[in-house]
Every structure is written in C-alpha cells, then in structure tokens.
Amino acid sequence: MTLRVAIEGVSFWASRLPGWETARAVITGEQPPPEAASTRPSPTLLAPTERRRAPDTVAVALEVAARACEAAGRKPSDLPSVFASTHGDLAISDYMCSTLATTPALISPIKFHNSVHNAAAGYWSIGTGSLAPYTAISSYLYTFAEGLVEGATQVVCEQRPVLYVAFDIEAKGALATMASSRGLLGAALVLAPVSQARQHRSLMLTTESVGECHPTPARSAAAPLVADNALAPCLPFFEALASSQPRTLSLALGRQMALNVQVN
Amino acid sequence: MQTRPLRITAYTLCSAAGDGRAATLAALRERRTGLTRNDFGASPISTWIGRVAGLETQPLPAEFANWDCRNNRLAWRGLTTDRFIDAARAARDRYGAHRVAVVMGTSTSSIGASEEAYARLDADGRYPADLRRPIIHTPHSLGDFVQYALGLTGLSVTVATACSSSAKVFAQAERLIRTGLADAAVVGGVDSLCGSVLFGFNSLELVSPEPCRPFDVERRGINLGEAAGFALLEKQAPRGEWLLGYGESNDAHHMSTPHPEGVGARLALSDALARAGLQPADIDYINLHGTASQKNDEVEAKLVADLFPATTCASSTKGWTGHTLGAAGIVEAAISLIALEHQLLPGTLNLRVPDLACGPQIQRDNVQREASHALSFSFGFGGSNCVLVFGRDR
Amino acid sequence: MSATQSAGERELAELIVTALNLEGVAPADIDPEAPLFKTGLGLDSIDALELALEISKRYGFQLRSDDENNVRIFSSLRSLAAHIEQNRVTA
Numbered sequence: 046m047t048l049r050v051a052i053e054g055v056s057f058w059a060s061r062l063p064g065w066e067t068a069r070a071v072i073t074g075e076q077p078p079p080e081a082a083s084t085r086p087s088p089t090l091l092a093p094t095e096r097r098r099a100p101d102t103v104a105v106a107l108e109v110a111a112r113a114c115e116a117a118g119r120k121p122s123d124l125p126s127v128f129a130s131t132h133g134d135l136a137i138s139d140y141m142c143s144t145l146a147t148t149p150a151l152i153s154p155i156k157f158h159n160s161v162h163n164a165a166a167g168y169w170s171i172g173t174g175s176l177a178p179y180t181a182i183s184s185y186l187y188t189f190a191e192g193l194v195e196g197a198t199q200v201v202c203e204q205r206p207v208l209y210v211a212f213d214i215e216a217k218g219a220l221a222t223m224a225s226s227r228g229l230l231g232a233a234l235v236l237a238p239v240s241q242a243r244q245h246r247s248l249m250l251t252t253e254s255v256g257e258c259h260p261t262p263a264r265s266a267a268a269p270l271v272a273d274n275a276l277a278p279c280l281p282f283f284e285a286l287a288s289s290q291p292r293t294l295s296l297a298l299g300r301q302m303a304l305n306v307q308v309n
Numbered sequence: 310m311q312t313r314p315l316r317i318t319a320y321t322l323c324s325a326a327g328d329g330r331a332a333t334l335a336a337l338r339e340r341r342t343g344l345t346r347n348d349f350g351a352s353p354i355s356t357w358i359g360r361v362a363g364l365e366t367q368p369l370p371a372e373f374a375n376w377d378c379r380n381n382r383l384a385w386r387g388l389t390t391d392r393f394i395d396a397a398r399a400a401r402d403r404y405g406a407h408r409v410a411v412v413m414g415t416s417t418s419s420i421g422a423s424e425e426a427y428a429r430l431d432a433d434g435r436y437p438a439d440l441r442r443p444i445i446h447t448p449h450s451l452g453d454f455v456q457y458a459l460g461l462t463g464l465s466v467t468v469a470t471a472c473s474s475s476a477k478v479f480a481q482a483e484r485l486i487r488t489g490l491a492d493a494a495v496v497g498g499v500d501s502l503c504g505s506v507l508f509g510f511n512s513l514e515l516v517s518p519e520p521c522r523p524f525d526v527e528r529r530g531i532n533l534g535e536a537a538g539f540a541l542l543e544k545q546a547p548r549g550e551w552l553l554g555y556g557e558s559n560d561a562h563h564m565s566t567p568h569p570e571g572v573g574a575r576l577a578l579s580d581a582l583a584r585a586g587l588q589p590a591d592i593d594y595i596n597l598h599g600t601a602s603q604k605n606d607e608v609e610a611k612l613v614a615d616l617f618p619a620t621t622c623a624s625s626t627k628g629w630t631g632h633t634l635g636a637a638g639i640v641e642a643a644i645s646l647i648a649l650e651h652q653l654l655p656g657t658l659n660l661r662v663p664d665l666a667c668g669p670q671i672q673r674d675n676v677q678r679e680a681s682h683a684l685s686f687s688f689g690f691g692g693s694n695c696v697l698v699f700g701r702d703r
Numbered sequence: 704m705s706a707t708q709s710a711g712e713r714e715l716a717e718l719i720v721t722a723l724n725l726e727g728v729a730p731a732d733i734d735p736e737a738p739l740f741k742t743g744l745g746l747d748s749i750d751a752l753e754l755a756l757e758i759s760k761r762y763g764f765q766l767r768s769d770d771e772n773n774v775r776i777f778s779s780l781r782s783l784a785a786h787i788e789q790n791r792v793t794a
Contacts, residue, residue: 046489094747097724122561132447133469138420142427145504149352150511151760154752155723157509158565158690161416162448162469167691170559176573178557179693180477184466185449191466194490195481202484219430220423223446252490254407254462301462302407513752514768565749 046252048197051245053206054117054235055286056109058086060228061270065112072265072287085229090121091172098155099168102134105231106165106212107172117235119206121173124235125199126208128166128181129192131275132216132224134159139218165212189279190296190304196236197250206237213275226275232283246286249307258297282306312584313487314700315542316549319396321387322643324536324630325359329390334647337655338675342629344520344532349502354511357520359534359631360502361386376454378422378445380415380501384455387499387537396541397459400493410491411465412482413452414474414498416635416690418467419445421503451499463491469635471690472598473557474498475538476638476697480555486544497539500635506533513565515602521632522659523599523625524606524671531600534631538639540646550646551700553587553682556580560692571608573694574686578616581684581696589617593680594654595670596641598688599625600632605688607666614668622678623670628658638687642697645683649701653677706735712784719780722757723750735781743779751777763792 055065060082062068070076086108088099099107106128114121132138137160144152161167163181170179184191189211196209212231216224239247263272263280265287271277278297285292285308298304321329325343326336336343345360347353361383369377369385388394400409426440435441444450452467464485468474475498482494500506510516510533517530542552558580560573567574582588595617597609606625613623626644633640648654656672663671685697708716708731716730719739723746737743740751755766766786770776776786 048488048490093726094745094750097726125557131449138423141420141505141509142423145424145508146427146430149350149504149508151756152508152512153756154512154749157505157512158749160505160509161471161564161690163471163689163691163693164564166470167559167564167693170561170692171563174561176558176561176576178577179470179559180468180481181470182466182468183448183452185444185447185453187465188449191464194464195466198484198488198490201488219427219434219436220446222436223423223426223441223443252464299456299462299465302464512756513749 048201048250049239049247050197050200050236051239051247052234053119053237053245054113056112056116056233057283058105058109058231059271062267068267068283069287072267072284074266078266078270091168095168095171098159100134100137100159101214101229102130102212103165103168105214105229106210107169109231109233110169110208110210113208113233113235119235122175123177124206124208125177126166126169126179126210127192127196127199128179129183129188129211131183131185131188131213132226133162134164135214135216135220135224135226139220142220143218187298189276190298194250194298194304200236200238204238206235209234209236211276211279227273230271230274230276232279247309251305252298253303253305255301255303258303259295260297261294312483312554315483315486315544315552316546317552317646318541318543318546318549319393320540320643320646321391321393322536322538322640323361323387323390324633324640325361325534326629330647333644334651336629338653340658342520342658344631349507350504354507354516355518356516357532358502359532359633361535373458375442376444378419380419380421380451380499381454383501383535383537384451384499385458387539388458393539394459397495400541400543401459401461404492406461407463408492409461410463410482410485410494411452411456411461412468412478412494412496413455414468414478414635414638415451415500416469416471416474417500417503417505418448419450420505421501422446424504455495459495470693472634472637473687473689473693473695474635474638476642476685476687476695477557479552479697480557480695482542483552486542493541493543495539495541498636498639499537500633501535502533506634517601520659521601521627523601523627523657524610524664524667525660526662526664528601528606531602532631534633536630536633536636536640538636538643540639540642548702550649550702553700554581554585554698556584556696558694560694562692564691566604567608567688569608571612573692574612574688577694577696581698585698587682587698589621592617592621592682592684594645594648594683595621595623596645596683596685597623597625598686599627601627606664610664610666610671613670614666617670619669621670622654622672622676624655624657624672626655638695641685645685645699649680649683649699652680654680708735711788712780715784715787716780718757718761719754722753733780736779739777739779758787762787764790
C-alpha cells in the first residue's frame with residue numbers, strides 16, 4: 046500500500062545539530078559538527094504563563110514545529126498535527142514516580158498537568174491558537190515511522206497539509222534503565238497533498254510485510270550525535286532528505302512491517 | 310475522499326459497572342453504580358472510584374508474562390470478554406494478520422508499573438527484578454500488548470491525548486481503512502487506577518470526595534475509574550452497528566480548563582454531523598463527557614441546550630463507571646452502541662438538581678424509546694475534542 | 704513607586720519566582736503591594752495551586768482553597784507573607 050505526499054517544510058533540532066541547515070550541512074559533510082552543545086530552545090510563541098511552565102519536551106517540539114511551518118510558509122493555526130514521541134516526557138515520569146514513592150500528596154499540579162503525553166501538542170495548539178485537531182502517539186521503537194504514516198494518511202484522506210512533529214528527550218533517574226534516551230532530539234515536517242505543491246519534494250511511502258525488519262542504517266557524521274536518543278531511528282530519513290538527489294530507504298514500522306520510503 | 314461508514318462487528322467493555330455488554334446493560338437498567346469508596350493504594354485520598362475487582366489476582370497467561378502489569382491485565386480481561394478475542398482472531402484469519410491494524414487509546418498506559426518499581430528500588434537504586442521489563446515502562450505498552458496478544462503483525466499505535474484518546478482511535482482507524490493501509494482495525498482503550506492519576510487530579514483539586522454528580526448544580530468534581538473496551542471495525546461486513554462519522558478539534562485555550570464557549574467542542578460536533586450527513590434533530594441520544602467538574606459540565610450543558618432540540622436525550626454515564634480517562638472514549642462509545650441495540654437511553658446517576666445551564670435534553674432517568682442515531686462526546690485535558698456518530702444496524 | 708520588601712516578603716518572593724519559574728523576574732523587584740493574580744504578576748489558578756503546595760512544604764501549614772479569605776490572602780505579596788507569618792509551623 047502506497048501513499049504519496051509532498052514535503053513543504055523540514056526542521057530538525059538536537060543540541061549539537063541546532064536547526065535543519067546545520068543538520069543538513071553536517072550530514073552532507075559540508076561542515077563539521079559544532080563543538081559546543083546548544084541549550085534547549087526557548088518556545089517564544091508561547092505566552093509567558095505557558096512558556097515558563099514548558100518542560101523540555103514542549104521546548105524542543107515547539108521549536109521544530111514552528112521552524113517547519115516557517116519553512117513551508119504555512120500558518121500554524123491552519124494545520125492539523127501529529128505529535129509522536131517514543132517515551133514522552135521522561136523527566137516528568139521520573140518526577141511523578143519518585144514523588145509518588147515518597148510524598149504522593151505533594152505532587153506538583155504544574156508537573157502533573159505537563160505529564161500527559163499530549164502536553165506538547167496541547168501547548169502548541171494554545172500557543173498558535175490552532176483549533177485544528179492534533180493527535181499524540183507512540184509506537185515504541187517504531188514511533189517515527191508510524192507518525193510519518195499517520196501524518197501522510199491524514200494528508201491523503203483530508204486533502205490538506207498536516208504538520209508532523211517527533212521528539213524524545215533525556216531519560217532521568219531509575220526509569221533511564223528501562224527507557225534509555227540521551228539528549229534532546231526533535232524533527233518536524235509539513236506534509237501536503239501532492240497536487241497542491243508540485244515544486245516541492247515528495248515522498249512515496251509503501252508498507253511491506255516482512256519476516257524481519259532491516260532498516261537503513263544512519264551513515265553520516267550526524268549519526269553519533271543523536272545515536273543514543275530514543276528517536277535516533279529517524280536519522281536515515283533526514284539523511285535522505287539532506288541529499289538533493291532522489292533516495293530510497295527503509296524504516297522499521299513494526300516487528301514485521303517495513304516502511305519503504307522513496308524521497309523524490 | 311469521503312469518510313466511509315464502517316460496520317462495528319464486535320465490541321466489549323469492562324468497567325466498575327460490570328464485565329461485558331450484558332452486565333453493563335443490566336447495571337444501566339437497574340441504575341446500579343459501580344462506584345465505591347477509594348481504597349486504592351497505601352494512603353487513599355478521600356474520594357470514590359470506579360475500580361475493577363480482581364485484577365490483583367489475575368496475572369496474564371504465562372506466554373504474555375513480559376507484558377504483565379495492571380493495565381495489561383485489564384486489557385486482557387476486556388479482550389476475553391464477550392468473546393471479542395475470537396472475533397479479532399477471525400478477522401485476522403479472514404484478512405491476514407498484517408491487514409488488521411491496532412489503534413489503542415490510553416492516558417497513562419502502564420505507568421503504575423513504573424510507580425511500583427520506584428517504590429521498590431533495590432539497595433543500588435535499581436528496579437526490582439520482576440519489573441525489569443522495558444515494554445511496560447513506556448507509553449506503547451498497551452498497543453504493543455494488544456497486538457501481540459491477538460497475533461497481529463500490521464500497524465500498531467497507542468494514542469495518548471488524555472480523555473479523548475479512545476474516541477480518536479475510531480477516527481484514526483477509519484482513515485487507515487479508507488486509504489487501504491488496513492482492511493480492519495481493533496480499536497479501543499484501557500486505563501487503570503494508579504498513583505499518578507489519583508494524586509495528580511487531586512493536586513488540581515478536580516476530585517470529588519463523594520460519588521460524582523454530573524450536571525448537578527452542587528457537583529464537586531470527578532471520580533476516577535479504570536476500564537477496558539474494544540471494538541472491531543471492518544471495511545465491509547453484513548452486520549453490525551455503524552460508525553457513521555467523527556469530528557476532531559482543539560480548544561486552543563488552556564491545558565486543564567475547557568474553552569468557556571466550547572468553541573472546539575462545537576467545531577468537532579459540526580464536523581462529525583457533516584461527515585455523517587446528519588442534523589442535530591436526527592440525534593436520539595448523546596453520551597456526554599459529563600465528568601462532574603465545574604467547568605466541563607457547564608460548557609457542555611450550554612452546548613447541548615443551544616444546538617439540540619428537546620427531543621434529543623443526553624446524559625453522562627460517569628456515575629456508573631467513573632471517569633476512565635484514556636478509556637472513556639471506548640467505554641462510552643460501547644454504552645452508546647448498547648443504547649442503540651437495546652433502545653434504552655441511560656440517564657444520569659446522582660443528578661438531583663440540574664445546573665442552570667442544562668436544557669431539557671439532559672436526562673436524569675433512563676428512557677426506553679426508539680433510537681437510530683447516537684453521539685458520544687469526549688473532551689480531553691489539553692483541549693483535545695472528539696465526537697463520534699453511531700447508527701443502528703440496518 | 705514600589706514599597707520595600709521585608710525579609711519575610713523577600714523570602715516569599717524568592718519562593719514564588721523559583722516555584723513558578725518566573726523567567727526574567729528578580730524577586731527583589733516584586734512590588735509587595737501589587738496584585739499577584741490576573742494583573743501584576745499575572746498568575747492563574749494553576750499557579751495558585753502550585754504556590755499552595757510549595758508554601759505547605761516550606762512553612763508546614765495547608766493553604767485551604769475553600770478559605771473565603773483567599774482573595775484577600777492572595778491579593779499581594781504583602782498579604783500572603785503576612786498570612787504565612789501568622790500560620791507558619793516551621794521556623
């Protein structure tokens with residue numbers, strides 16, 4: 046089964062790859078990785094009340110979401126969105142579990158209301174005033190590919206552009222031994238129906254039932270910089286996008302499902 | 310590409326009100342609540358809950374030991390009720406294991422297992438051996454378990470948009486079937502009681518010390534509940550009630566307070582009716598979100614009074630089950646389907662004096678009458694809204 | 704012209720800034736007589752709950768959300784500090 050969508054905008058953020066321009070240049074070898082890590086982005090589109098409450102997940106998700114919309118020349122409030130994260134807010138999960146184990150009656154209301162998996166999506170919709178629907182999903186190791194399929198499905202069904210945002214953050218505390226992830230990583234795409242955007246690059250996504258997945262490995266200089274983040278499986282996709290030539294790659298979509306991607 | 314109506318060829322639910330469709334119908338008919346005083350955990354908050362009894366002594370079958378935790382035990386309980394698992398396996402055999410998608414909703418998945426691990430860290434600060442299973446310490450614990458338990462190999466995803474999660478799964482599955490990525494889908498949701506939700510909602514002062522009273526002028530907040538529910542959607546089938554449409558939107562207002570004018574909710578509603586090709590006057594029954602929180606009920610009551618004729622019956626059934634959060638969508642979808650199947654429209658438990666915002670639609674008592682179309686409203690934390698439209702088997 | 708903060712007001716100002724992550728607000732700059740909610744510092748009901756929690760942890764007494772004097776108690780840094788002074792259990 047094949048879906049075709051156009052890519053109107055791309056964004057990317059990791060502490061040593063702060064922005065798609067930097068990430069692309071490092072991937073293609075045009076420039077070496079920055080020496081210093083950048084601090085987390087500041088979600089400027091949030092009002093002060095929301096901004097000061099925003100945890101790392103929200104900061105990185107909103108940064109890439111905003112940059113992708115800018116790159117696409119689309120108003121954020123026009124776009125339905127798909128937010129995907131393997132583990133969600135690991136820092137808050139650690140906080141909740143630690144506090145519940147010691148002083149459960151002293152749970153912070155702000156941290157609790159940031160603990161929902163749709164926190165980033167919620168803050169995005171509040172910050173942009175977008176009434177368009179969002180979803181917040183996870184598929185564990187297959188999260189990035191699944192989110193891409195969900196975004197593309199919505200584009201094809203509703204014949205309108207959709208924002209796709211994926212992110213994972215650093216694990217903290219004892220939970221880190223079960224849900225390992227280092228650093229901050231976020232990436233976003235504005236996907237659109239092919240007919241509306243002929244001048245843009247396009248994707249053909251084909252699902253395939255397989256005995257075992259053999260996803261395309263990441264090969265560029267960017268790979269070691271994000272390798273131990275839970276969302277690292279997204280990198281081969283961005284390596285393909287970084288090239289100006291058509292490329293094909295395979296992402297793992299399930300234990301026995303592959304997502305074959307052709308980037309044109 | 311038009312939304313296509315889909316047959317619901319099997320469905321089930323397990324909640325504090327009972328296991329399965331027949332038990333739930335009996336509880337609805339007999340006005341028998343499933344709520345009990347909170348006895349969950351070491352120092353229970355003073356509130357009432359919708360607890361499913363027996364999970365503590367019902368571990369998963371040995372072949373699923375890797376996924377064992379309260380949330381997945383409740384999922385298994387749901388799957389094995391009303392022979393839903395047989396229907397799912399028959400669909401797998403009919404279409405192929407890779408052609409049946411799994412789209413599950415939850416809010417906290419199995420975070421209760423992580424909470425327990427933190428309470429029992431060993432001397433080196435590590436998880437106890439019996440809980441060192443990564444799959445139960447991540448949001449997709451539920452979707453992964455359900456897919457594995459059903460022997461499915463296709464698309465599998467966990468949706469976590471708070472209280473709208475297991476309503477949105479219907480919309481997501483319809484799109485997968487429409488684009489041809491799947492021929493059928495197991496949708497549903499499971500949420501279980503845990504410290505995070507009990508103490509979390511308590512910290513926001515949203516929890517009532519008494520049984521919840523949706524739409525009552527003296528309501529004092531929500532009661533939390535746990536539940537599992539599932540539905541099987543097929544692109545083509547000779548029998549079953551219909552998913553006629555859905556609408557989704559956001560409030561874009563505040564993380565824990567609904568938009569005061571119900572802007573997002575109204576959008577989701579009009580989208581749902583448009584997809585289904587129906588008018589408000591066509592709707593016989595609405596299962597409201599009706600959490601018994603101050604703000605939700607006020608906004609929702611006004612929406613119903615503004616937009617529906619007096620002939621539409623509406624109610625909240627959270628007085629039977631509690632607010633089952635990520636499972637609320639599927640539980641209340643299932644109750645809406647039961648209502649259509651049996652032509653019994655449940656009223657609202659514990660409603661004594663309706664809030665001034667309520668119009669004539671909101672029912673205290675059950676109503677037995679002909680009904681063809683039902684809506685289910687789910688309005689979530691973070692402003693995520695979903696309205697589902699169901700029709701009788703014809 | 705801001706009134707000057709007492710030691711107790713200063714300590715509370717620091718608690719507020721830290722608990723609510725008020726970026727770019729120096730505790731010493733909070734006018735003790737200015738509103739805390741809606742205008743002034745612009746805090747909302749979730750902030751009130753968060754503050755109540757932090758105050759109970761630091762000063763050992765519960766701020767009750769159904770206290771009819773809450774509007775007055777929470778009206779300014781000065782009134783909140785005074786309420787804490789009267790009710791605190793910890794030194």
